[in-house]
Amino acid sequence: MSEKNTGVTKVVIIGGGFAGLECARNLANKDGFEVTLLDRTNHHLFQPLLYQVATATLAAPDIARSLRGILEKSKNVTVFMDDICGIDIDAKKVSGTSGQEYRYDTLVVAAGAKTGYFGNNHWEQHTIGLKSLSDAYSVRKKVLENLEAAERTDDPAERKRLMTIVIVGGGPTGVELSGAFVELIKRSMRRNFRRLDVHSLKVILVEAGPRILPPYIESNSAYAQKRLEKIGVDVRTSTMVTDIQPHTVITKDEEIKCGAILWAAGIEAEGITAHLPCERNRAGKVTPEADLSLTGHPNIFVAGDLVFMKDIADKPVPGVAPAASQMGRHIAKLLLKEKKTGNSSDRQGFKYLDKGSMAIIGRSQAVVEFGKMKLTGFIAWLAWLFIHIMFLVDFRSKVGVLLQWSWAYISDAPGARVFVNKRK
Ligand SMILES: Cc1cc2nc3c(=O)[nH]c(=O)nc-3n(C[C@H](O)[C@H](O)[C@H](O)COP(=O)(O)OP(=O)(O)OC[C@H]3O[C@@H](n4cnc5c(N)ncnc54)[C@H](O)[C@@H]3O)c2cc1C
Structure with a gap:
């Protein structure tokens, strides 16, 4: 005592x-x-919406907020970057x-x-992960730059390569990224190019296991795969990546030449x-x-x-x-x-309260699992929308994100399709 x-x-x-x-x-x-x-970093980041920054729907301030700002009224908390x-x-x-x-x-x-790359650390230089704001901007820049190059080139093989995106990892991040890129390019950007046929875009989602969204119940995994295929994602399950080279993903069966390799596998x-x-x-x-x-x-x-x-x-x-x-x-x-x-001898153990899981598929579909409740489709998407808005860190970003999403949904034109190049 x-x-x-x-x-x-x-x-x-x-x-x-x-x-x-x-x-x-x-x-x-x-x-x-x-x-x-x-x-x-100087900010708290809402990682669940990173893919929306990567796919040009949201901008950084929508999903990140300065730690100093969040804690400004916490007089006994000092923040150091x-x-x-x-x-x-x-x-x-x-x-x-x-x-x-x-x-x-x-x-x-x-x-x-x-x-993480399961020990294959050399893969990092040929791929882009999605863990930080700078990753999200790198993904966006890479894909938009490839579209620019594809519009310019006269070489059909090069255009085909530039128009191929491989996403490794069929968990929620891979599913969300692949659906969002197909919708962005084939739907929202369809009138943006004169020479390029945006329908030639190929988004390949590679998963080593037998199904995507492995932690979800099988019927939800199957639903997600069917929805992704319907909007044009090429889903390849039971496909193990054996090596990654510049612009090339190598599996047991083939070598896929591509313009961007996005790593969402570990x-x-x-x-x-x-x-x-x-x-x-x-x-x-x-x-x-x-x-x-x-x-x-x-x-x-x-x-x-x-x-x-x-x-x-x-x-x-x-x-x-x-x-x-x-x-x-x-x-x-x-x-x-x-x-x-003053008693440190009877510490309570940690008990996790499961709040369920959800993943968005394309523009307006999702899968949600919460205890015995399993939702798919538009209702699941509404639940996803509500929960993600609720958990954004402050009121300004909640309102801002809701407006951005509404605008992107109604106009079919996400507003953040800009990237910055360093001047040579
Ligand atoms: C793309 C993506 C989508 C996701 N989607 C979902 C989802 O839909 N639902 C869900 O529940 N979860 C989701 N997650 C997972 C969720 O974001 C994480 O579980 C959560 O962020 C973990 O919180 P954390 O505090 O452990 O780490 P983090 O939120 O990653 O915070 C760690 C902090 O530590 C800082 N840091 C790291 N190393 C150092 C160091 N050496 N010195 C100083 N600072 C350091 C980092 O800058 C960061 O701010 C997703 C994650 C990603 C990447």
């Missing part, structure tokens, strides 16, 4: 994503806590590439995940987890104790996408935004309780 903790606890949080931000928000303006939130590259457990400090050090009593590592934990005093799995993920602290280190917590665990009900915790937020909240509540009672 320990005494009530009346001192100030310095909490350092690495990562202002769903987990880190939720933890900071729950400790905001609470007596006895001095919180430092560290992120290598820094790329954290070291954790010194003995000295209780972390260090950034800026050279700055940040001391902690309690550390929360919520740095998320990055694109993620791995951010590299900072290598500095934690614990084992990591092949994807670099960490398995904490039930309360989310590291074994033997009750003052170091992990949360979000870099965690690989089952909750106290023995349910695997998925790498999704609600799970990350819930973990961040769990840690904050636990710290608040300990501050009040």
Whole structure:
């Protein structure tokens, strides 16, 4: 039994994503806590809508907001933009590439995940992933640049290559990207070109497993595949990518020449987890104790996408935004309780509340699974729309995104079809 903790606890949080931000928000303006939130970017990013930035429907400010802005009323939270590259457990400090050090009593590592290539790291140079705003802009630029080149060229083989996009990975990101690109180019841009037939566009979605959307029930996977094929996506299941070369995806059966290779097949934990005093799995993920602290280190917590665990009900915790937020909240509540009672010996384990899964297919169809409720089609799309608007971080972006979507839907003309080139 320990005494009530009346001192100030310095909490350092690495990562202002769903987990880190939720933890900071729950400790905001609470007596006895001095919180430092560290992120290598200056914004919180709503990753579930990244594909809409990549496919030119939304612009960056619609899905990202400055961490300083979000936390401006949280007087005990200080935000630093820094790329954290070291954790010194003995000295209780972390260090950034800026050279700055940040001391902690309690550390929360919520740095998320990055694109992973299953050990084939050389594939990274030939593909574009989708984890950050800069990835989304790179995808958009690559595809729009290819269309420009395809309009210019007189070589039919080159035009065919430029008009082929291969998306590797049939999870929600691959499904959403492939549907959105077909709709954007074949439908919204159909009157934009004079020489190019936009219907020659080929979007190939390659999935190693036997069906797309593997975590979903089989009928929803089948529905998604049928809808994608109907709008013109070439879905290839049970197709393992064996190598990736410049402009070429190689599978067991063929070599696909293409203008863009988009990688949506895997993620791995951010590299900072290598500095934690614990084992990591092949994807670099960490398995904490039930309360989310590291074994033997009750003052170091992990949360979000870099965690690989089952909750106290023995349910695997998925790498999704609600799970990350819930973990961040769990840690904050636990710290608040300990501050009040001074007792750190009866910590509660983390329990994940499943909020369901959903994926959008093309312009106005989706699949939604929530417990026993399974929805497909337009109703599912409306549910998807409502939930994604609800969870955007502030009111301005909620209204802005709703207006953008409405306009894109009515006019069939997404407004963000612009990319910037460096001047030579
Ligand atoms: C394209 C895409 C679509 C998705 N769609 C959905 C969806 O529809 N529904 C859903 O629930 N989930 C979806 N997800 C997953 C969801 O976004 C993640 O589960 C969630 O973002 C995890 O939250 P997190 O806090 O763990 O990490 P993140 O949100 O990734 O935040 C991590 C933060 O840490 C920062 N960081 C990383 N390393 C460092 C470092 N060394 N130093 C400083 N800062 C660092 C990063 O800049 C980032 O801000 C999607 C993800 C992607 C990429």
